[in-house]
Amino acid sequence: xxxxxxxxxxxxxxxxxxxxxxxxxxxxxxxxxxxxxxxxxxxxxxxxxxxxxxxxxxxxxxxxxxxxxxxxxxxxxxxxxxxxxxxxxxxxxxxxxxxxxxxxxxxxxxxxxxxxxxxxxxxxxxxxxxxxxxxxxxxxxxxxxxxxxxxxxxxxxxxxxxxxxxxxxxxxxxxxxxxxxxxxxxxxxxxxxxxxxxxxxxxxxxxxxxxxxxxxxxxxxxxxxxxxxxxxxxxxxxxxxxxxxxxxxxxxxxxxxxxxxxxxxxxxxxxxxxxxxxxxxxxxxxxxxxxxxxxxxxxxxxxxxxxxxxxxxxxxxxxxxxxxxxxxxxxxxxxxxxxxxxxxxxxxxxxxxxxxxxxxxxxxxxxxxxxxxxxxxxxxxxxxxxxxxxxxxxxxxxxxxxxxxxxxxxxxxxxxxxxxxxxxxxxxxxxxxxxxxxx
Amino acid sequence: xxxxxxxxxxxxxxxxxxxxxxxxxxxxxxxxxxxxxxxxxxxxxxxxxxxxxxxxxxxxxxxxxxxxxxxxxxxxxxxxxxxxxxxxxxxxxxxxxxxxxxxxxxxxxxxxxxxxxxxxxxxxxxxxxxxxxxxxxxxxxxxxxxxxxxxxxxxxxxxxxxxxxxxxxxxxxxxxxxxxxxxxxxxxxxxxxxxxxxxxxxxxxxxxxxxxxxxxxxxxxxxxxxxxxxxxxxxxxxxxxxxxxxxxxxxxxxxx
Numbered sequence: 001x002x003x004x005x006x007x008x009x010x011x012x013x014x015x016x017x018x019x020x021x022x023x024x025x026x027x028x029x030x031x032x033x034x035x036x037x038x039x040x041x042x043x044x045x046x047x048x049x050x051x052x053x054x055x056x057x058x059x060x061x062x063x064x065x066x067x068x069x070x071x072x073x074x075x076x077x078x079x080x081x082x083x084x085x086x087x088x089x090x091x092x093x094x095x096x097x098x099x100x101x102x103x104x105x106x107x108x109x110x111x112x113x114x115x116x117x118x119x120x121x122x123x124x125x126x127x128x129x130x131x132x133x134x135x136x137x138x139x140x141x142x143x144x145x146x147x148x149x150x151x152x153x154x155x156x157x158x159x160x161x162x163x164x165x166x167x168x169x170x171x172x173x174x175x176x177x178x179x180x181x182x183x184x185x186x187x188x189x190x191x192x193x194x195x196x197x198x199x200x201x202x203x204x205x206x207x208x209x210x211x212x213x214x215x216x217x218x219x220x221x222x223x224x225x226x227x228x229x230x231x232x233x234x235x236x237x238x239x240x241x242x243x244x245x246x247x248x249x250x251x252x253x254x255x256x257x258x259x260x261x262x263x264x265x266x267x268x269x270x271x272x273x274x275x276x277x278x279x280x281x282x283x284x285x286x287x288x289x290x291x292x293x294x295x296x297x298x299x300x301x302x303x304x305x306x307x308x309x310x311x312x313x314x315x316x317x318x319x320x321x322x323x324x325x326x327x328x329x330x331x332x333x334x335x336x337x338x339x340x341x342x343x344x345x346x347x348x349x350x351x352x353x354x355x356x357x358x359x360x361x362x363x364x365x366x367x368x369x370x371x372x373x374x375x376x377x378x379x380x381x382x383x384x385x386x387x388x389x390x391x392x393x394x395x396x397x398x399x400x401x402x403x404x405x406x407x408x409x410x411x412x413x414x415x416x417x418x419x420x421x422x423x424x425x426x427x428x429x430x431x432x433x434x435x436x437x438x439x
Numbered sequence: 440x441x442x443x444x445x446x447x448x449x450x451x452x453x454x455x456x457x458x459x460x461x462x463x464x465x466x467x468x469x470x471x472x473x474x475x476x477x478x479x480x481x482x483x484x485x486x487x488x489x490x491x492x493x494x495x496x497x498x499x500x501x502x503x504x505x506x507x508x509x510x511x512x513x514x515x516x517x518x519x520x521x522x523x524x525x526x527x528x529x530x531x532x533x534x535x536x537x538x539x540x541x542x543x544x545x546x547x548x549x550x551x552x553x554x555x556x557x558x559x560x561x562x563x564x565x566x567x568x569x570x571x572x573x574x575x576x577x578x579x580x581x582x583x584x585x586x587x588x589x590x591x592x593x594x595x596x597x598x599x600x601x602x603x604x605x606x607x608x609x610x611x612x613x614x615x616x617x618x619x620x621x622x623x624x625x626x627x628x629x630x631x632x633x634x635x636x637x638x639x640x641x642x643x644x645x646x647x648x649x650x651x652x653x654x655x656x657x658x659x660x661x662x663x664x665x666x667x668x669x670x671x672x673x674x675x676x677x678x679x680x681x682x683x684x685x686x687x688x689x690x691x692x693x694x695x
Contacts, residue, residue: 388493390533391514392518393601
């Protein structure tokens with residue numbers, strides 16, 4: 001095999017050369033892509049020696065020849081079952097990284113608001129895209145974010161002008177198939193101007209069984225007093241790999257909620273970064289991962305408190321079976337000016353087997369003196385007192401364990417405000433938990 | 440002539456090899472309320488846990504016959520299904536499990552055990568409503584997670600409420616009065632009294648005589664260092680209140 005001797009970045013560089021020659025887009029975008037590939041050349045793929053990657057070995061990803069697909073696929077997978085079907089808002093379906101017009105549905109939006117895909121927005125609203133694209137997420141956060149920038153082509157583009165509200169949640173469905181391509185590079189951009197509001201669901205699913213690599217970056221800008229609820233659901237086949245970053249740039253008195261529900265793939269890495277650049281910001285990060293087999297799910301969160309009077313509350317739960325692995329790394333920065341910060345972080349995991357493991361690492365760096373910061377990380381079995389309490393009321397041990405495991409997951413699900421999403425996830429995760437408990 | 444509900448004979452039990460109960464003898468008949476009093480560390484709560492079958496409590500000797508069965512051989516859930524109920528001193532919070540859902544699950548386990556059909560949510564609500572009034576529980580409490588965020592008083596009321604719904608044959612109330620103000624104490628006691636029937640019984644474990652002003656026992660037993668050292672009628676509680684536990688434990692020391 002050639003990959004044994006070759007530097008693993010070579011094929012990507014070669015692919016980029018071809019891509020750069022033919023890719024659509026204005027000059028500034030070509031420059032941006034070039035910056036991406038330059039950073040990628042310098043950074044390469046992450047290794048276990050890098051602090052941000054010490055818990056997650058990405059070598060298995062390099063063992064496949066994943067190359068960004070630059071052409072849309074012609075396949076139209078069956079996606080009806082993959083939607084949160086009771087929602088009537090816009091549904092954008094991306095198949096192997098590109099918007100499928102045939103599968104997508106665009107609902108009416110308030111005047112001036114835009115819900116479309118990036119490739120179209122680059123043609124219809126190039127200035128708006130230029131103003132925001134790649135302004136928030138770092139291109140050099142890792143080799144993967146650099147690679148994502150290098151191959152920017154498509155993704156979702158959501159724009160809300162001042163005061164506009166889209167009530168119905170916007171569904172973004174990313175489906176991978178067993179078609180010609182095995183990689184999706186997705187670049188999503190959400191811009192919510194002052195006092196606007198929307199709810200966005202990103203759902204990553206597999207319509208195929210083959211190994212597939214998803215590299216996604218979502219940039220979210222939430223302006224003064226705007227409100228964004230972002231719900232990510234990642235449920236891909238166990239051969240697949242998923243590396244994603246959500247970068248939220250938050251302004252004064254805005255409200256941002258992120259839910260990250262991950263039943264994983266073979267390796268899933270979710271970076272969720274919040275930058276609080278104004279006072280009085282409320283953010284909540286909820287996370288739930290349920291994994292089995294040899295799956296790995298890694299969440300890295302960063303709450304960067306740059307200004308006073310901001311709250312960030314993180315609640316992460318994990319349920320792990322078999323020989324699966326969970327990682328939670330929660331960084332909280334409280335900068336010198338960020339007095340009266342209230343930052344809470346809790347990461348709890350239940351391991352159902354001896355073979356499952358969790359690495360949880362809170363990382364607090366506090367430079368202000370009048371703040372409230374708490375963190376807690378627990379990894380273990382179900383609370384034996386609670387099991388006994390159930391049994392003392394007539395519920396047998398196996399049922400008690402089942403009840404408590406479901407409740408543990410339910411605690412996170414119930415925080416999602418979108419009812420059809422909550423109900424569907426409850427059902428789906430119930431089945432998933434049953435499978436894990438049965439083993 | 441009433442029937443024997445539970446007969447504890449020379450029961451000894453230990454935790455982590457440390458002996459706590461050192462030969463308890465106690466018989467409770469249907470229709471009776473027995474109070475078990477004693478200083479801290481005398482083994483009161485241990486007795487409650489041993490009777491309910493908690494892990495970590497090893498029965499080293501003696502026997503417990505409950506409604507004709509050997510209680511010690513039964514799993515905690517089997518005991519509950521046979522009508523044994525422990526009202527916890529520290530009720531456990533179960534986040535994410537709805538209070539009504541939890542109670543209905545327990546209620547239906549008991550029905551299944553009796554060979555009755557499970558009750559659906561609507562009919563169950565009817566059962567619940569009536570008992571909620573008894574314990575003066577606000578509606579909102581049923582929609583919350585089991586004990587989560589409940590005040591101390593709410594937790595204890597919730598325990599007695601569960602007892603009211605599950606309708607046990609033998610209730611063991613473990614320090615149900617601890618942490619209650621006088622109003623909450625009265626509500627809880629009224630609830631317990633309303634549930635008294637000729638064919639059920641209670642063992643009321645308490646440190647203070649105060650609760651026994653409201654739940655009047657037929658018998659009072661004093662537990663000290665793992666043994667019942669004195670038994671009597673309800674007046675024994677008043678005497679203890681007046682003279683303190685030293686009166687009795689020292690007396691024992693002198694006698695020994």
